[in-house]
Amino acid sequence: MAKLDSKIPEGKLKDKWSNYKAHQNLVNPANKRKIDVIVIGTGLAGGAAAASLAELGFRVKNFCYQDSPRRAHSIAAQGGINAAKNYPNDGDTVYRLFYDTIKGGDYRARESNVYRLAEVSNSIIDQSVAQGVPFARDYGGLLDNRSFGGALVSRTFYARGQTGQQLLLGAYSALSRQIGLGNVEMYNRTELMDLVIVDGKTRGIVTRNLTDGKIESHFGHAVVLATGGYGNVFFLSTNAMGSNGSAAWKAYKKGAYMANPCFVQIHPTAIPQHGDFQSKLTLMSESLRNDGRIWVPKKIEDAKAVREGTKRAEDIPDEDRDFYLERRYPAFGNLVPRDVAARAAKERTDAGFGIENNPKKEGVFLDFKYAIERLGKDVIEARYGNLFQMYGKITDDNPYKTPMKIFPAIHYTMGGIWVDYELQTSVPGLFAAGEANFSDHGANRLGASALMQGLADGYFVLPYTIQNYLAYEFDTPRMDPKTQKEFIEAEKAVKVHVDKLMNIKGKQSVDSFHKRLGKVMWDKVGMARNGKSLKEAIAEIQQIRKEFWEDLKIPGETDTVNVELEKANRVADFLEIGELMARDALTREESCGGHFRTEFRTEDGEAERNDSDYMFVSAWEYKGDGKEPELHKEPLKYEEIEVKTRNYKTA
Amino acid sequence: MSSKTINLKLKVWRQLNAKTKGKFEIYEVKNISTDSSFLEMVDVLNEQLVNESKEPVAFDHDCREGICGMCSLFINGRAHGPDTEITTCQLHMRTFKDGETISIEPWRAGGFPVIKDLMVDRTAYDKIMQAGGFVSISTGGIPDANAIPIAKPDADEAMDAAACIGCGSCAATCKNSSAMLFVAAKVSQLALLPQGKIEASIRAKNMVAKMDELGFGNCSNTGACEVECPKGISIAHIARLNREYLVAKVKD
Ligand code: FES
Numbered sequence: 001m002a003k004l005d006s007k008i009p010e011g012k013l014k015d016k017w018s019n020y021k022a023h024q025n026l027v028n029p030a031n032k033r034k035i036d037v038i039v040i041g042t043g044l045a046g047g048a049a050a051a052s053l054a055e056l057g058f059r060v061k062n063f064c065y066q067d068s069p070r071r072a073h074s075i076a077a078q079g080g081i082n083a084a085k086n087y088p089n090d091g092d093t094v095y096r097l098f099y100d101t102i103k104g105g106d107y108r109a110r111e112s113n114v115y116r117l118a119e120v121s122n123s124i125i126d127q128s129v130a131q132g133v134p135f136a137r138d139y140g141g142l143l144d145n146r147s148f149g150g151a152l153v154s155r156t157f158y159a160r161g162q163t164g165q166q167l168l169l170g171a172y173s174a175l176s177r178q179i180g181l182g183n184v185e186m187y188n189r190t191e192l193m194d195l196v197i198v199d200g201k202t203r204g205i206v207t208r209n210l211t212d213g214k215i216e217s218h219f220g221h222a223v224v225l226a227t228g229g230y231g232n233v234f235f236l237s238t239n240a241m242g243s244n245g246s247a248a249w250k251a252y253k254k255g256a257y258m259a260n261p262c263f264v265q266i267h268p269t270a271i272p273q274h275g276d277f278q279s280k281l282t283l284m285s286e287s288l289r290n291d292g293r294i295w296v297p298k299k300i301e302d303a304k305a306v307r308e309g310t311k312r313a314e315d316i317p318d319e320d321r322d323f324y325l326e327r328r329y330p331a332f333g334n335l336v337p338r339d340v341a342a343r344a345a346k347e348r349t350d351a352g353f354g355i356e357n358n359p360k361k362e363g364v365f366l367d368f369k370y371a372i373e374r375l376g377k378d379v380i381e382a383r384y385g386n387l388f389q390m391y392g393k394i395t396d397d398n399p400y401k402t403p404m405k406i407f408p409a410i411h412y413t414m415g416g417i418w419v420d421y422e423l424q425t426s427v428p429g430l431f432a433a434g435e436a437n438f439s440d441h442g443a444n445r446l447g448a449s450a451l452m453q454g455l456a457d458g459y460f461v462l463p464y465t466i467q468n469y470l471a472y473e474f475d476t477p478r479m480d481p482k483t484q485k486e487f488i489e490a491e492k493a494v495k496v497h498v499d500k501l502m503n504i505k506g507k508q509s510v511d512s513f514h515k516r517l518g519k520v521m522w523d524k525v526g527m528a529r530n531g532k533s534l535k536e537a538i539a540e541i542q543q544i545r546k547e548f549w550e551d552l553k554i555p556g557e558t559d560t561v562n563v564e565l566e567k568a569n570r571v572a573d574f575l576e577i578g579e580l581m582a583r584d585a586l587t588r589e590e591s592c593g594g595h596f597r598t599e600f601r602t603e604d605g606e607a608e609r610n611d612s613d614y615m616f617v618s619a620w621e622y623k624g625d626g627k628e629p630e631l632h633k634e635p636l637k638y639e640e641i642e643v644k645t646r647n648y649k650t651a
Numbered sequence: 652m653s654s655k656t657i658n659l660k661l662k663v664w665r666q667l668n669a670k671t672k673g674k675f676e677i678y679e680v681k682n683i684s685t686d687s688s689f690l691e692m693v694d695v696l697n698e699q700l701v702n703e704s705k706e707p708v709a710f711d712h713d714c715r716e717g718i719c720g721m722c723s724l725f726i727n728g729r730a731h732g733p734d735t736e737i738t739t740c741q742l743h744m745r746t747f748k749d750g751e752t753i754s755i756e757p758w759r760a761g762g763f764p765v766i767k768d769l770m771v772d773r774t775a776y777d778k779i780m781q782a783g784g785f786v787s788i789s790t791g792g793i794p795d796a797n798a799i800p801i802a803k804p805d806a807d808e809a810m811d812a813a814a815c816i817g818c819g820s821c822a823a824t825c826k827n828s829s830a831m832l833f834v835a836a837k838v839s840q841l842a843l844l845p846q847g848k849i850e851a852s853i854r855a856k857n858m859v860a861k862m863d864e865l866g867f868g869n870c871s872n873t874g875a876c877e878v879e880c881p882k883g884i885s886i887a888h889i890a891r892l893n894r895e896y897l898v899a900k901v902k903d
């Protein structure tokens with residue numbers, strides 16, 4: 001395999017992107033019609049890319065597993081989207097957004113990509129407003145901002161607690177327009193099963209139609225994976241039920257490197273787990289930390305009384321409340337980055353101060369009493385009404401009266417497919433955008449930056465960079481998957497794989513395996529990991545995987561809707577992804593961002609980075625089934641930023 | 652949360668595909684926590700069926716937090732069940748009583764053919780969007796987001812309409828199977844904003860024409876859609892749609 005070439009353009013950081021655009025190759029308008037681009041996924045990155053590429057004149061085929069492109073899980077993002085507009089005049093700049101993102105990511109992201117992200121952030125807001133996205137406004141008619149964790153400025157734009165929905169529907173509207181015009185062919189309820197490589201270049205995909213089970217192939221001059229993250233490897237997460245890592249994993253097995261797979265974000269504010277049948281965790285937006293104060297009882301007997309229902313949170317006086325984030329991090333208080341807030345909640349809960357009456361006695365309070373006293377109930381309702389309603393429906397509690405109960409949950413994967421500056425993977429012609437790639441968030445993503453990155457990649461980065469590749473492709477004739485041997489072979493392999501799953505005919509359901517995997521991941525590769533737990537995890541995952549292939553049970557047929565088969569196909573991959581995550585975490589003998597190794601921490605319990613040995617991106621290369629993957633390292637160089645220990649205690 | 656467990660009888664619609672006829676089957680589920688969501692209860696049923704080597708019940712769902720619009724279901728005769736301003740995935744079992752029989756059916760509307768069991772095909776809603784549910788702009792070359800101020804009440808009302816999740820409960824609930832509330836939500840959202848105002852009447856005309864073509868019925872103002880809309884979208888938006896539609900007709 002070729003060595004890692006990140007293709008970072010020459011020149012000063014602030015000039016790189018303009019230099020790149022000035023010199024890159026473009027495809028002339030007449031030739032664009034001769035080029036097919038396949039986009040997998042219809043979220044912010046995929047939907048925006050499919051629409052934008054079609055507007056440019058490329059012929060686009062877009063795929064999603066849901067019944068409509070509007071369902072992609074970007075829709076569930078609540079709080080907001082960052083941009084360096086500096087509308088509030090509070091001192092924001094492109095550089096500051098860039099700096100906060102690198103620092104928030106604990107110095108494990110690629111400098112040039114992040115700078116570009118900050119640079120294009122403002123255009124995203126302009127674009128969305130023009131599409132009719134109803135962002136929140138002030139009485140003067142101008143756009144409003146709020147604050148998110150890890151920043152000292154207010155740069156987050158929002159549409160109530162449904163920012164992701166509104167931005168996604170914006171991208172969906174652009175995509176719908178292109179579908180209506182005949183420039184995008186849309187395939188709903190279709191799952192990617194494999195990629196097809198011809199003479200070293202990505203030339204298409206094999207899919208399975210989820211309603212009738214048909215296996216089909218599609219040709220493309222290039223393929224874009226915008227398939228989100230693999231957080232569901234933990235079974236319980238804030239991801240949608242169908243979110244999966246299979247597209248990324250198929251790519252990995254075709255030679256795309258997986259980068260930093262152990263970097264997973266644990267979101268500090270989700271509703272705590274209620275029981276064993278729970279299917280997913282529901283997030284409560286980070287924006288709530290603008291006005292909510294996080295605390296646990298100071299006295300351990302109060303915590304116990306709250307759990308047992310003999311004392312109510314409201315009855316604990318202020319002096320007996322431990323506002324532990326404000327105590328430990330005075331400068332950022334409740335708005336510390338997610339990894340810091342999540343770990344602090346775990347620390348209190350482990351010490352016995354958890355307040356939820358669930359098996360693990362987990363949970364802390366998020367209290368709006370103070371904000372309601374200061375601003376009035378109406379203001380709080382206008383800001384967070386829909387989140388409070390959602391919380392009420394799920395828990396049967398009234399958060400206007402009693403504090404919310406929250407606890408950390410798996411939320412986002414910073415790791416993903418390795419890409420270069422052009423968002424191209426290590427397989428020519430294969431690109432990855434949005435959460436599916438690894439490049440912008442390092443070891444921890446800041447709140448309101450996922451929407452920014454997805455749309456940046458989809459609207460403003462990929463439509464340029466992909467042309468630098470396609471400029472050499474317009475005279476490659478379209479291939480006929482029916483006659484081209486690589487397609488025929490790939491289809492055959494997919495059918496063999498499906499039959500293999502169906503023919504195990506064992507006794508245990510897919511979910512039972514998935515839950516077992518999730519438990520190992522959460523206990524041993526979760527919020528706190530160490531060498532011992534990671535080695536155990538690898539062995540246990542291998543054991544579960546072995547049993548899966550011997551004892552899985554899938555009822556039903558392959559030529560109709562078969563949800564168990566869909567899940568089995570995804571869980572088979574999760575059982576391999578989980579192992580690579582543990583392996584990556586084991587190799588990285590330091591703590592950084594969301595990756596917390598208990599052996600590597602400072603005296604006051606903070607993450608201890610090791611820049612001299614680990615300031616690199618780990619990029620894993622698949623070497624064949626049953627063989628150890630090979631680790632490649634992309635060194636990270638910071639030219640415009642001074643690498644420091646992250647400090648949220650003082651400004 | 653004060654959780655207990657309940658036992659239930661489920662009357663579930665089973666149908667192999669669009670071409671075959673379906674029928675109700677009766678199942679029992681036991682020890683369901685009242686803190687579970689409705690779909691988690693269906694998960695328990697399905698796990699039970701898989702363990703008996705029977706085919707699980709097919710139903711649509713994804714986000715399970717009330718925002719993607721993929722879940723559906725008629726529960727005890729009501730779209731998204733017996734609670735208001737809620738999707739099926741957010742409905743919790745504390746709403747039901749121990750020993751109760753719950754009937755579960757798919758959306759039933761001409762525009763939404765059954766795919767299997769409780770799963771229906773809602774691509775008609777996508778097609779209506781493709782006919783005009785957008786502002787005709789392309790990526791790039793856009794003026795600054797604050798170049799056009801928008802009065803806060805207008806922005807807020809646009810947001811009320813934009814909250815639509817495209818689940819289909821409006822058409823499924825309507826006795827005429829009309830998709831009017833769905834169309835109105837988008838037309839009204841964009842008509843309220845200067846960016847969308849330019850194409851407001853042509854958009855109304857094209858989307859309504861597409862809705863008619865796809866087999867959805869006429870709106871006779873019964874207001875049932877508004878009651879069952881999980882996002883509480885008001886039929887006042889239908890009035891705005893009608894205004895824009897009339898403008899288009901006058902121009903014709
Ligand atoms: S599953 Fe997404 S709204 Fe119910």
